[in-house]
Structure formats: C-alpha cells, structure tokens
Amino acid sequence: MYAMTPPFSVSSRLNPPPFLRIHPFFSSFFSSSSSSSSSHTQPPSDSNGIVLQYLIDTFQLSPASAVSIMANRRGLKSTEKPRSVYKYLSELGLSDTQIKSAIRNTPQLAFTSIEKTLKPKIEFFQNLGLVGSHLSKFISKNSKVLSCSLEKTLMPNIEILKNVLAKDKCNAGLPTVLRRCSGILMRSPDKVLSVNISYLRSCGVVDYQLPMLLKRQPALLITRESRLKDFVSMAIKAGFSINSRMFIHGLLSISSISNATFKKKVELICSFGITEKECMRMFNSAPVLMRTSIDKLEVGLEFFMNEAKVSKSEIVRKPSCLMHAMHERVLPRYRVLEVLKSKRLTKKLPKLINSLWKSDEDFLDIYVRRFPDNMDDLFEAFRGNSVGALQPEELAT
Structure with missing residues (x-):
C-alpha cells in the first residue's frame, strides 16, 4: 500500500x-x-x-x-463503493469491456448507491423488455440514463412513449426505440418530448403515424422545437402536403440529411437534364431517394440515362429505380434483357425499370427458364461475375 x-x-x-x-x-x-x-x-x-x-x-x-x-x-x-458497482454490473451480465465503457461514459456511476439508485433503475429497464445481452449492450453504451431521476425523468418519458405506442400492448417496440436513441429518456418530458409530439399532431401527423416515426427516427422527437419546425417547413416547401400520407415519410428523409447535402442532390439530379420541379416530384413519390448517397444517385443516373437509354420521363415517374443495388439487381437484369433483344427471343421486350420490381425467382422464370435452348447464355448474362449465383442445373428446377 x-x-x-x-x-x-x-x-x-x-x-x-x-x-x-x-x-x-x-x-x-x-x-x-x-x-x-x-x-x-x-x-x-x-x-x-x-x-x-x-x-x-x-x-x-x-x-x-x-x-x-x-x-x-x-x-x-x-475502494469499496466502486468495487461493489463493478461486481453488481458483472452479475447483471456485463463483460469487463462493457463495464469499463459504462464507467468511462458516466464516471460518477462508480460511486452510485446500488440499492437506492442503480437497482431500481435497472429493474425498471428490465420490466420494459431490456434483458440479457440487450440490457448489457444498452447499459454499456447508454450508461448516462442511469444518472437521470427515475421518478422525474425516466418514468414520465416512458409513459409518453407508451401513449404513442398505445396499440403496442406488450411494449415490444420500446426496447427498439431506447436502443436507437437513449437520449429520448434524458430530456425534460414536459419541455421536449410532449411538446414536440403535440406540435406534430398540430401539423396533421395522426396517431397511427407517430409510432412509425418514433421507431424509425426517435431522435426527431427530442430535437429542438425550432429545428423541428424548420424540418416541417422544408418538407412543405419540397411539396409534401401535411394532409398527405407521404408527409411523414418526407419529414423523416428531410430530417436525416443536411441542407447542404439536400442541395447537392438536387443539383446532381438537375445536371442530367431533370428540372428542379421534376426533381421535387421524384422526392415526393419516393422520399427515401433523398437519403440515397450522392455517389449511388450519380451512378444510377449515369447508367439508366446514358447506358440503358431510359427516358427522363420514366426516371421522373419511377425514381425508385435509382435505389436498387446496381451490381446485385440492375446489371444482371439489364444483361439478360440485352441477350433477349440481340437474339430476338421475344416480340415484346419488357422495360428494364419494370423488371426491377420482380423477385429473382419470378424474373428467372419469365426471362431465363422460359427459353431452354438459350438458357445457358441467359444464365451467364444473369450471373455475370456475381458471387454465389445460381448454377444452370438449379435454374432448370
């Protein structure tokens, strides 16, 4: 010593x-x-x-x-207090690494009373469905929630979340929400969460939409009210009507990207001859397009418009084609259709965009297995250089 x-x-x-x-x-x-x-x-x-x-x-x-x-x-x-905290967390199932992570995130936790403070909060989370490895991961990454008041902060926020997830009788959605955004529990319930929910309802977001919003992007519900109003304003300017079912999807997408990124994506799309008005129509019909990376958008637009010669009007009408995986879905189907075209195996060649929505099995049935005399060539076109593709004998089944 x-x-x-x-x-x-x-x-x-x-x-x-x-x-x-x-x-x-x-x-x-x-x-x-x-x-x-x-x-x-x-x-x-x-x-x-x-x-x-x-x-x-x-x-x-x-x-x-x-x-x-x-x-x-x-x-x-x-060192009795920190030793006992270490022992208690270990008995809950946390690994040494997870305990160290929890204490580094919230050092004062090492001196917290187990019986008066830690245990009641841990049991509270266990009753919500966070048990076993899920509890261990949650505590190691979000130990700051254990420094919040159980009665004044944690419990009131959980009650608000339960009201939003009213139809979720078993609270099955709560663990998902908490794992995605533990911060939703640490803000003042009366000044943040309830205020934002009331504002969204005033904008036309109805009760059946709120659970979806909460599960997909819980952080949106604890953003500053002024920031939330900015997102709503941006969604309206982008053409999303607050009375439309698509409004909530537009809000989700707009709130997940910065203004600068949004502007860059609009500029990129317009550089291919698509007007800004048409670009907004694309976002309105496929809000997730706004969250697609700039690189993926550029590759998709370049391929569809310059290589596959898909018309601008088709891209604007069905912008979801830009979100499909290029090497796993788009190119294999494009190659098969090109073989069908070159061999004149069908009088009515389908449009590439329309073929993208079919499952692999349906596509193979209609455009590969249907032509047994040319199946090897069609299969090779479909397979390309992809890993783990079906073999010719499997296609014949």
Whole structure:
C-alpha cells in the first residue's frame, strides 16, 4: 500500500508521491510552474490516492477524469463503493469491456448507491423488455440514463412513449426505440418530448403515424422545437402536403440529411437534364431517394440515362429505380434483357425499370427458364461475375 503523506502544498509539486508520478498527466501537473496554481484541476490528497489509482487501473479512466470525479470525494479512502458497482454490473451480465465503457461514459456511476439508485433503475429497464445481452449492450453504451431521476425523468418519458405506442400492448417496440436513441429518456418530458409530439399532431401527423416515426427516427422527437419546425417547413416547401400520407415519410428523409447535402442532390439530379420541379416530384413519390448517397444517385443516373437509354420521363415517374443495388439487381437484369433483344427471343421486350420490381425467382422464370435452348447464355448474362449465383442445373428446377 502506498505510504500516506500530508496533504499537498504548492512546494510538493516538485516531489509528487509515487502513485501520481507514474502517470504523464500528473507528471506534467507537478512539473509545471507554481503560476499554474490557478488551474481548476486540483491535485487529489494522498488519502484518496488509492481510490484514484483504482479508478484508473480498473475502469481505464483517464487521469484527468479520475481527478475530476474525485474532486468532491477528497476524504474517501476506500475502494469499496466502486468495487461493489463493478461486481453488481458483472452479475447483471456485463463483460469487463462493457463495464469499463459504462464507467468511462458516466464516471460518477462508480460511486452510485446500488440499492437506492442503480437497482431500481435497472429493474425498471428490465420490466420494459431490456434483458440479457440487450440490457448489457444498452447499459454499456447508454450508461448516462442511469444518472437521470427515475421518478422525474425516466418514468414520465416512458409513459409518453407508451401513449404513442398505445396499440403496442406488450411494449415490444420500446426496447427498439431506447436502443436507437437513449437520449429520448434524458430530456425534460414536459419541455421536449410532449411538446414536440403535440406540435406534430398540430401539423396533421395522426396517431397511427407517430409510432412509425418514433421507431424509425426517435431522435426527431427530442430535437429542438425550432429545428423541428424548420424540418416541417422544408418538407412543405419540397411539396409534401401535411394532409398527405407521404408527409411523414418526407419529414423523416428531410430530417436525416443536411441542407447542404439536400442541395447537392438536387443539383446532381438537375445536371442530367431533370428540372428542379421534376426533381421535387421524384422526392415526393419516393422520399427515401433523398437519403440515397450522392455517389449511388450519380451512378444510377449515369447508367439508366446514358447506358440503358431510359427516358427522363420514366426516371421522373419511377425514381425508385435509382435505389436498387446496381451490381446485385440492375446489371444482371439489364444483361439478360440485352441477350433477349440481340437474339430476338421475344416480340415484346419488357422495360428494364419494370423488371426491377420482380423477385429473382419470378424474373428467372419469365426471362431465363422460359427459353431452354438459350438458357445457358441467359444464365451467364444473369450471373455475370456475381458471387454465389445460381448454377444452370438449379435454374432448370
């Protein structure tokens, strides 16, 4: 055990005790001039040095974080509290790595009362359906929720979420929402969550749409009210009517990208001869298009309009074609249709865009297996260089 010495004085900075001397953070602190005494970071006393060392070694806290958390615990000499917290979390099923992650995210957790604070909150989450490995992952990544008041914050927010998910009698959707956005539990329920829900309802978002919004993008419900109003305004400007069922989908897409990214996507689409008005029509019929990456949009537009010679009007009418996987879906079907065309195997060649919505099996039945004399060539066209493709004998079944 480290030898105990009197409390630090300014002069003792030149000769720090062993438990501090081994860490670069403390070494730099003690080697600094006395003029740095005005710093907000104060050295701990020898009496809690063992606790400080335990926090650093066990939870891998940075020296700065360890000093900060010990600032209000200067007389603490025992490691009993953090040891018991470690043991309790371990018994819940958290791995050593998960425990360290939880404490690094919320250092004060190491000194929290298990019976009075931690256990009631853990049981609260378990009753909501977060159990086993799901609970372990949730705590390790979102330990800050354990520092929130159970009665004033966690419980009221959960009640609001349950009201939104009213038809979800077994609370099956709650764990998903919490895993996607634990922050939804940490805001003032009366000032954030309930206010935003009321605003969305005033915009025409009806009760059956709110659960979908909550499950897909819970963070939207705890954004600043002014920011939420901006998103709604942008959705309306993009052509989404608040009385339309597509409004909620437009809101989801618009809120997931920045204004700059949205502008770049519009500019890219318009560079292919599509007007801005037509671009907005595309977004209105397929809101998810706004979340498609710029690179994917560019590759799709280049292929459909310049290689496959799909007309602009067809792209505008069915923009979802730009969201299909190019190598896994679009190109195999394009190659098959090209073989059909070159061999004149059918009088009425289907449009590429229309073929994209068929399942692989349906496509193979209609455009490959239907022509046994040319099946090998059609199969090779379909397969291309894709990995794990069906073999000719499998196509014949």
